[in-house]
Amino acid sequence: MFEKILVANRGEIAIRIMRACEELGIKTVAVYSELDRDALHVQRADEAYLLGPAEASASYLNVDRIVEVVRESGADAVHPGYGFLSENAAFVQRLETEGITFIGPPASAIDAMGSKTKARELMQKAGVPIVPGTTEPVETYEDALRIAKDEIGFPVAVKAASGGGGKGFRVALTEDKLKDAFEGASREGEKFFSDGTVYLERYLPRPRHVEIQVLADTHGNVIHLGERDCSIQRRHQKLIEEAPAPPWVVDEELRQRIGKIGIDAAKAVNYVGAGTIEGMLQDGEYFFLEMNTRVQVEHCVTEAVTGIDIVKQGIKAAAGYELDYKQEDVVLRGHAIEARINAESAPMNFAPTPGAIGEYLEPSGPGVRVDSGVGAGGVVSPQYDPMVAKLIVWDVDREQATQRMLRALSEYKIEGLTTLIPFHQTIFATENWAKASTCSELLEDKDWLKSTAPAEPVVPIDQDDDETVTREYAVEVSGRKFDVKVHGEAFGPVGTVAAGAVGGNGAGAGAGKKKRSERKKSGGGGADDLPSPIQGNMWKVVAHEGQEVAEGDLICIIEAMKMENEITAHKSGVITTLAAKEGEPINTGDLIATIKAADAAAE
Numbered sequence: 040m041f042e043k044i045l046v047a048n049r050g051e052i053a054i055r056i057m058r059a060c061e062e063l064g065i066k067t068v069a070v071y072s073e074l075d076r077d078a079l080h081v082q083r084a085d086e087a088y089l090l091g092p093a094e095a096s097a098s099y100l101n102v103d104r105i106v107e108v109v110r111e112s113g114a115d116a117v118h119p120g121y122g123f124l125s126e127n128a129a130f131v132q133r134l135e136t137e138g139i140t141f142i143g144p145p146a147s148a149i150d151a152m153g154s155k156t157k158a159r160e161l162m163q164k165a166g167v168p169i170v171p172g173t174t175e176p177v178e179t180y181e182d183a184l185r186i187a188k189d190e191i192g193f194p195v196a197v198k199a200a201s202g203g204g205g206k207g208f209r210v211a212l213t214e215d216k217l218k219d220a221f222e223g224a225s226r227e228g229e230k231f232f233s234d235g236t237v238y239l240e241r242y243l244p245r246p247r248h249v250e251i252q253v254l255a256d257t258h259g260n261v262i263h264l265g266e267r268d269c270s271i272q273r274r275h276q277k278l279i280e281e282a283p284a285p286p287w288v289v290d291e292e293l294r295q296r297i298g299k300i301g302i303d304a305a306k307a308v309n310y311v312g313a314g315t316i317e318g319m320l321q322d323g324e325y326f327f328l329e330m331n332t333r334v335q336v337e338h339c340v341t342e343a344v345t346g347i348d349i350v351k352q353g354i355k356a357a358a359g360y361e362l363d364y365k366q367e368d369v370v371l372r373g374h375a376i377e378a379r380i381n382a383e384s385a386p387m388n389f390a391p392t393p394g395a396i397g398e399y400l401e402p403s404g405p406g407v408r409v410d411s412g413v414g415a416g417g418v419v420s421p422q423y424d425p426m427v428a429k430l431i432v433w434d435v436d437r438e439q440a441t442q443r444m445l446r447a448l449s450e451y452k453i454e455g456l457t458t459l460i461p462f463h464q465t466i467f468a469t470e471n472w473a474k475a476s477t478c479s480e481l482l483e484d485k486d487w488l489k490s491t492a493p494a495e496p497v498v499p500i501d502q503d504d505d506e507t508v509t510r511e512y513a514v515e516v517s518g519r520k521f522d523v524k525v526h527g528e529a530f531g532p533v534g535t536v537a538a539g540a541v542g543g544n545g546a547g548a549g550a551g552k553k554k555r556s557e558r559k560k561s562g563g564g565g566a567d568d569l570p571s572p573i574q575g576n577m578w579k580v581v582a583h584e585g586q587e588v589a590e591g592d593l594i595c596i597i598e599a600m601k602m603e604n605e606i607t608a609h610k611s612g613v614i615t616t617l618a619a620k621e622g623e624p625i626n627t628g629d630l631i632a633t634i635k636a637a638d639a640a641a642e
Contacts, residue, residue: 040358041115041140043065043068043114044060044065044066044067044068044114044116044118045070045108045109046060046117046118047070047119047124048120048122048123048125049080049099049423050080051412051426052121052334052412053080056118056350057083059350063355068108068109068114069081069084069088070088070089071088071089072089072092072094073089074092074420078412078417079414080412086112088108088111088112090104105117109139115140116141116354117139118353119142121333121334125143126149126333127149128146131143131145132146140357141357142312142353144312144314145311148310153332155199155201156176156200156238158327160174161307164307165304167300167304168326168327169326170243171191172195172241173186173240175238176237177237177238178236180221183221186239188214191239191241194212194244195220195240196208196242197210197239198224198239199224199232199236199237202232206228206232207225207237208227208275209227243321246319246321247284247321248269248317248320249266249267249270249288250269250318251297252265252267252301252314252315252341253301253302253305253310253315254352255305255312255362256311256355257311260362261306262362262364263299263302263369264345265369266283266289266297267280267281267337271466272482273389273482277379278379278381279376279377279379279463280337280377281375281376282341282343282371282374283371285437288320289320293325296325297318300316300318304327312356312357313338314333316330317329334350334353336429339408339410339429340377341375343433344371344374373434373435376431376432376437377430377431378467379426380427380453380459380460381425381427381458382419382425382426382457383425383457385459385462385488385491389459390599391425393418395416395455396418396419396453396500399413399414399415399452399453399454401450402447403450404446404450406433408432409431410428410429410431412426413427413428419456421574430463437475448460454500455500456497456499456500457497460493461491461493466481567635568630568632569634570627570628571626571631572627575597575598575624576597576598576599576624577595577619577622577623577624578596578603580617581596582595582608582632584615585614586614588608588612588614588634589611590607590610590611608632612637613636613637616633618632619632
């Protein structure tokens with residue numbers, strides 16, 4: 040067994056992996072960005088190393104630095120969690136070349152399943168059913184139009200070959216929408232995955248998203264742990280998951296059929312560790328969609344109904360152990376539900392709502408589990424994913440699990456941060472959920488989404504934003520000299536240096552920043568002003584000064600927390616001021632545009 044594992048991730052999944060390591064007697068190494076210095080995963084680990092600046096590209100995606108930390112810390116293996124480098128075949132190949140164990144599948148399996156077109160072709164050859172469509176990239180719009188008309192028909196889905204998480208996924212309901220869908224999917228594929236190639240699939244308008252959890256070791260053993268239903272999504276990204284699927288959706292015969300599909304898919308790529316076969320279920324037909332070659336966000340519900348620790352099994356498999364279970368040992372008991380507690384506003388079409396957390400109280404009691412990466416006084420940053428926590432409940436059946444979920448949601452207190460808790464409380468109380476609808480009819484209804492607003496508005500925590508300074512010291516420990524950097528507030532508890540003085544052998548204390556409440560917003564807040572509802576980066580501005588717009592017309596697109604958020608005109612009129620600038624950061628409340636009635640603008 041490994042003696043020390045480096046966890047190449049952050050947040051709740053890093054803590055989840057560390058817990059498994061602790062139970063296995065393995066020491067842990069955390070890595071962090073400058074923004075995450077005080078994060079809980081950093082505090083929990085036995086050792087912690089700085090990677091770089093807040094931007095993921097310079098920290099959590101910095102392969103050279105991560106390999107350097109592995110060497111420096113003496114870690115035996117690297118666990119990637121999900122996201123970041125978890126499905127990066129080049130990273131895994133680098134570790135293999137360096138003689139470092141990767142806790143997950145071999146690079147060849149990630150490469151085979153990383154491209155949707157390669158995966159579809161491979162699965163087709165393995166006898167796994169795939170959604171009708173192309174298994175080769177479609178190079179041009181003209182080719183796409185011909186294939187859609189002659190072979191697939193409309194509606195058609197256009198997907199980035201390297202896409203995932205809802206990125207690079209566009210739908211053309213009719214022929215005249217295909218060009219926009221083709222170009223949009225290609226553009227997103229290039230932007231998020233550096234791969235603009237796309238392929239076409241038959242679009243299934245109301246499918247259920249049903250996936251199968253698999254485990255595999257290096258001895259040729261592959262088992263499945265049953266299915267999860269993840270059909271409640273926004274922007275093709277999951278919000279609620281449950282295991283098993285409602286009995287009237289997946290019966291035992293179908294479970295065994297899709298379980299075999301999962302096992303066949305894993306064997307086809309010589310898979311090792313924990314993985315998930317995602318599929319679409321419609322009218323009794325099950326189609327392979329993709330394979331997530333990593334531990335899933337929603338693995339917790341499968342753990343709840345099987346009693347199997349998926350993370351531990353993945354670690355053991357990477358260490359060369361056989362799986363602790365055979366297929367006949369897997370028994371599903373009761374029902375589990377997971378609600379993703381994201382920092383988002385459902386009434387604002389799930390716009391991200393980063394910010395500071397005040398008081399923080401997690402629910403507890405029988406059958407309740409919370410996987411979180413934050414606590415009181417923490418901050419959900421726009422730099423990373425909007426997930427605050429995962430709330431998982433278990434009970435003997437779906438109906439009772441739902442009641443337990445509602446009880447747990449009522450106990451969950453997160454002061455100062457807008458989250459999806461009110462949304463979940465509303466949707467779990469609907470008849471749509473009780474009947475196991477995909478709830479798409481609700482998620483597409485803007486009026487219904489507005490009804491999920493909390494009874495009392497959330498009051499953001501006023502962050503002081505006192506200036507953080509860095510002081511350098513020479514420290515001697517056991518006869519060995521170390522150069523140490525200490526980070527803290529300019530007037531805070533770091534050292535005993537007075538304001539304006541020089542501390543250690545370096546940085547002086549600054550004058551401090553104004554409190555957020557004292558800063559002047561760019562927008563005037565008048566009825567004509569359109570302020571930014573979120574903090575992020577101005578990705579694209581599509582309007583221009585002097586343009587006449589109608590209410591609801593697209594003004595710009597703000598990228599925040601891995602999502603593109605369309606900002607539309609709040610009224611009809613003429614844009615007299617356009618303050619938004621492409622490529623620049625923007626804060627909540629900053630002015631985007633001023634729109635005046637046409638007669639007022641002419642004066």
